[in-house]
Amino acid sequence: MIDIKLLRDDPERVRKSQLARGEDPDVVDRVLELDESRRAALSAFEQARAEQKSVSKQVGALMGQAQKAAKAGAPDAAEQMATAQQARTRAAELAEQVKTLDARSGELAAELDRTARTIGNVVIDGVPTGGEEDFTLLETVGTPRDFAAEGFAPKDHLEIGQGLGIIDIERGAKVAGSRFYYLKGWGARLEHALMGLAQQVAVDEGFTPLVVPNLVKEHTMAGAGFLDSHADEVYRLEADELYLTGTSEVGLAGYHLDEIIDLSEGPLRYAATSTCYRREAGSHGKDTKGIFRVHQFAKTEMFVYCRPEDAEAEHANLLRIERGILDSLEIPYRVIDVAAGDLGGPAARKYDIEGWVPSQDRYRELTSTSNCTTFQARRLGIRERDPQGQGTRVVATLNGTMLTSTRPIVALLENHQQADGTVVVPPVLRPFLGGVEVLEPR
């Protein structure tokens, strides 16, 4: 949710952001108009309400007096009662007005909210303008292997995985349909090892591990920003009005829902591993081979709550951690600054780390980290006591992928394959795999 005050104070900045995203800048003016109407309607309601309350209070007093007078047989008792009745009639009229004015201001508030929600987060200066192809390449790390020089043609991950007997696509499809799979033996253990490594690094980096709900209410899902433009990516459980989360980011963002948190000791950093569910509705026919793009995978996610002024530093920290992991897995990768048009609604900036996939002869997204500034937290009602002055202010949130299961498995198998079909396990993973150094065909 965009900050309506920012929109009032500096609409030009929001228009620019909309343009950078390739979205409609005029929505800013519609929001401003709605905001003005809403405030006018609210004022009218509040004024009428104040009067109603004061008249209503008089009614009580006048009725009391009139009754007392009647009891005492005062000569003006009837007159007093008439006055009280008059006030009561007036209060009833006002109550009617208040109801109408309240409804009007409520309608305008709802419409304002609906319209404002279509605006994405204001992108940070420096984020490249444009769509998917317009990213800025920040750095390339490592060198893809020259398989020709080594004298063999690299196989793709599926071929390798099937050779090792660790990936089973056919049975996945039989049981659950396309884009489902079984991991077996070392395959299953690879997933556990990757999540184990991720948890290890998370704890070493000072993140608090959390086990989170993977089914959440609509309010949480919407608050985290997953029902805006990508609503059809999400599995919904109709009978229970719950949503299956596509990332533990949802549970992590919801953790402090509607809370005032204490950031005086520094940012709150959490990490959670979960199974992630994605419909992949918009990607029919894309990446259909193997386990590169699937409906279900494991992921360990980092999540940070911090003060807005610390958000960029935290973002850099998340990127550093993600890079360290891929360094240790010895996968060549590059880091890109994702273009505004390719950002999700809540993100003000996003860095993707793309790992080298030999069979595709290109870099593909392995991990990602987003700075959502105050956008997500505003909608989720997550605030802190204002460090200077009174009241509260909205905090900033960031998230980053520590590791997922499937894509890193693809990258590991392909990058570390040998001519004889075996796969060398990078040293960092060996402790999580019972010390094994090479995966061999059975």
Next chain:
RNA sequence: GGAGGUGUCGCAUAGUGGCCUAGUGCGCCCGCCUGCUAAGCGGGUUGAGGUUGAAAACCUCUCGCGGGUUCAAAUCCCGCCACCUCCGCCA
């Protein structure tokens, strides 16, 4: 799944239609007093929004959430949610 109960300010509690502008205690913050500490005394202490250049001040909303009745709702009615107790079932 069945039966019953509870939900009020950070915590505990009072409050069965108008004197609630939600009281009291604890905790916390500021000050006074005081060799030091404690006690005592005085004041402050939910959050959101609006009018305003800002502040001050004022107003509206906020007693789990959403509706309703009423001139008037923490209080009455309806629906929902969460938690607790017991029974049943179950990993």
